[in-house]
Amino acid sequence: MTRVKNCVENIRRWFDSDANLDHLDTRSRSFNLIRVLPFIALHLACLLVVFTGVSAFAVGFAVVFFFLRMFAITGFYHRYFSHKTFKTNRFWQFLFGVLGASAAQRGPLWWAAHHRHHHQHSDGPEDLHSPRQSGFWWSHMGWFTCDAGFAMDERRVRDWLKFPELRFLNRFDALVPALAVAVIFIGGEALSVWTPGLGTNGFQLVVWGFFISTVALFHATVSINSLAHVWGSRRFETSDDSRNNFWLALVTLGEGWHNNHHRWPQSARQGFRWYEIDITWYLLWCLEKLGIIRGLNPLPRHIREETLHLDRLRRNRT
Secondary structure, three states, X not given: OHHHHHHXXXXXXXXXXXXXXXXXXXXXXXXXXXXXXXXXXXXXXHHHHHHHOOOHHHHHHHHHHHXXXXXXXXXXXXXXXXXXXXXXXHHHHHHHHHHHHOOOOOOHHHHHXXXXXXXXXXXXXXXXXXXXXXXXXXXXXXXXXXXXXXXOOHHHHOOOOOOHHHHHHHHOOOHHHHHHHHHHHHHHHHHHHHOHHHOOOHHHHHHHHHHHHHHHHHHHHHOOOOHHHOOOEOOOOOOOOOOEOHHHHHHOOOOOEHHHHHHOOOOOOOOOOOOOOOHHHHHHHHHHHOOOEEOOOOOOHHHHHHHHHHHHHHHHHO
8 A cells, every 4th residue: 555655646746846845755766767757758759750740840949949949058057047146127037947947957046955965065975966976877967766866855956946836836746747748749739730831740840849848958958967977177276077079068058167167156157268158148138138137146256267277377388
């Protein structure tokens, strides 16, 4: 009976993240198959492309939706909700929270709580997704398959708990991805009738625009947990294994400058030099000029000077 009860509770948490949290072992790092079945199904759903086929429009939509949601994750889930590197009003805060939630990476408060924990314990024994501690694959995708990964420490996000709309978004984190699938399907079916020359339909657009795009987005995002702690260069001798990686920075719109970020996470900008491409920063700068956000935290003078000094030392050694 206990096993059946646990199974039912895990299924309930697919839809309500707050379901029976008193029964959740927040220290357990054991694989929880029932809890991660939707994640497995998301990957398997990509195989439906064999039946739906491909069109230029579907692929183009998948790419656009990938980068739009990547910006919501990097600019808002990360640089806003986790680090508060700029300010915005409640409307835009919620709007970008919804867009980030459509990436199926849980709610903004859960995301921020885990990321703040990561910065406090980066690559230490308490860091849940450290390659140094638990290996590459665990840091990439194993850590959230356990109850410790599912749990959220509310103490780390007390500043956001005062917003009921964010708590709702966080609690029912499957709602936005489900709505996204429905909207994409309806849009694809409408296009198949109105503009059949595009060669797409509802099922094809869902497979490419949501399933494939979301899986690619997930693995690009968590590559910062895994690859960006083992592959790349280290400008700053931080206490963790964070590294700067140009290729990861391109895919993740600037998150690949991870060693920079760990040196000064308070900055809204992660590409510290002009040649370090940080698309999220450029977009945030544009949003500030439009009045959507304000108060972008700059890179302080002493960090800029330290960056230049270390780069000169590196050039001299070579």
